[in-house]
Structures are given as structure tokens and as C-alpha cells.
Amino acid sequence: MTTWTQAPLDAGIADVIRGAGLKFTTPRGAVLRSLRDHPHASADEVLRSVTAELPKASLQSVYNALSDFVAAGIVRRFEPSGKPGLYELRVADNHHHLVCTHCGAVVDVDCAVGHAPCLTPSDDHGFVVHTAEVTYWGMCAACASAAAPATPTTPTQATTPTQTTTG
Ligand SMILES: [Zn+2]
Ligand SMILES: [Zn+2]
Structure with a gap:
């Protein structure tokens, strides 16, 4: 498999951010940690987990951090049609x-x-x-x-095939 799996980020989160040429800030660290724990998260979901740690974090600050990460190439954003953009740390594979x-x-x-x-x-x-x-x-x-077990609960009389004459 890929070498990416479970990088020792907790100690290394600051290193990952700095390694990408960005300044380490607490909100950036919280956003990156959140993505590590919950990949494929939307910005709203990231905000929800970040506010547990930083109650004053705003959606705008989360978006800023995410777009900085995407631009720096350490976070990937993908957008399934009809859904908000989702973010993850698995990049370039x-x-x-x-x-x-x-x-x-x-x-x-x-x-x-x-x-x-x-x-x-x-x-x-x-x-x-x-x-x-x-x-x-x-x-x-x-x-x-x-979804599957819902179908066999049909009453028995319904199993008799209906004869249809098509002309
Ligand atoms: Zn993915
Ligand atoms: Zn499902």
C-alpha cells in the first residue's frame, strides 16, 4: 500500500505545515489534525471538530487554512457532484x-x-x-x-404470479 498511512502527524503536524512552506499557526494545526482524523470532511465538518479545540474558530478561518493547504499541495480537495468540497490528506497518489x-x-x-x-x-x-x-x-x-430486508416482508398472496395477456 501507500507509504502515506498514519504518518506520525501529531508531533509532526507543525513539520508538515512548515515543510509545505507555510507558517505554523494553532488554527492551521487544528485543521490539519482534524483532516488526519476525519478524511473526506467538508469545511463545515472540519469547523465542527476544530471548534471543540478552538471555540472561536470561524468558518472563514477554516476555509483560509484549507485553501492554503490545497495551494501548498498537502491537502487535496475533491468535489463529488451535488456535494460540498471534501478535503483529505492523501495527495498525489x-x-x-x-x-x-x-x-x-x-x-x-x-x-x-x-x-x-x-x-x-x-x-x-x-x-x-x-x-x-x-x-x-x-x-x-x-x-x-x-435496504435489502425490506423486500421479503411482502404478504404471501402477492407471490402468485399475475397472468397478463399482451396483445
Ligand atoms: Zn480520498
Ligand atoms: Zn451508505
């Missing part, structure tokens, strides 16, 4: 996402095949392609199994 249309759960999927870009367009029109972004939409396992 061209992974994809499974999104549940029912509960909104988001799961990482490694590059579909081989290395980035893992999908090759049938015609690249002269572009030098570096990234392929795929969102797989569907129902997560929990939602699918929650």
Missing part, C-alpha cells in the same frame, strides 16, 4: 472515491490500474494527462444491507 448515494459515505479506492493516470482516454487530444479522477456512485454495504 491519484486515488479515486466510492460515494454512497444514500448516506454519503466516502471511501478511498486505489488507482484503478497501475500508476497515475490509471485511466487512459481513448483520445487525449494532445493533452499530457497527469490525473484521472473517478467517482464511483452506489450504495455502501451498510445501506445496501439495510
Whole structure:
């Protein structure tokens, strides 16, 4: 798997921020820690977890920190259609996402095949392609199994096939 998994960020959070050429501030540290603990979070969700630590944090300050991180390349923002932008620390590995249309759960999927870009367009029109972004939409396992038992509760008489004559 990737070398990214569970980087020892707590001690290193300041280093990650400084390493990206940014000044370490407490709000930036809180935002980065929040993303480490809750990947694929929206700015609102980040704010919610940051305010536990910094009650005076504002949505604007969270947005500022996030956009600084994205610009510096240590945070990736992706936007499943119809949803707010989601942020995560897994960058530069061209992974994809499974999104549940029912509960909104988001799961990482490694590059579909081989290395980035893992999908090759049938015609690249002269572009030098570096990234392929795929969102797989569907129902997560929990939602699918929650939805499944609802069907067998139909009354027995309904099982008799209805004869339809089509003409
Ligand atoms: Zn779901
Ligand atoms: Zn992801």
C-alpha cells in the first residue's frame, strides 16, 4: 500500500505545515489534525471538530487554512457532484472515491490500474494527462444491507404470479 498511512502527524503536524512552506499557526494545526482524523470532511465538518479545540474558530478561518493547504499541495480537495468540497490528506497518489448515494459515505479506492493516470482516454487530444479522477456512485454495504430486508416482508398472496395477456 501507500507509504502515506498514519504518518506520525501529531508531533509532526507543525513539520508538515512548515515543510509545505507555510507558517505554523494553532488554527492551521487544528485543521490539519482534524483532516488526519476525519478524511473526506467538508469545511463545515472540519469547523465542527476544530471548534471543540478552538471555540472561536470561524468558518472563514477554516476555509483560509484549507485553501492554503490545497495551494501548498498537502491537502487535496475533491468535489463529488451535488456535494460540498471534501478535503483529505492523501495527495498525489491519484486515488479515486466510492460515494454512497444514500448516506454519503466516502471511501478511498486505489488507482484503478497501475500508476497515475490509471485511466487512459481513448483520445487525449494532445493533452499530457497527469490525473484521472473517478467517482464511483452506489450504495455502501451498510445501506445496501439495510435496504435489502425490506423486500421479503411482502404478504404471501402477492407471490402468485399475475397472468397478463399482451396483445
Ligand atoms: Zn451508505
Ligand atoms: Zn480520498
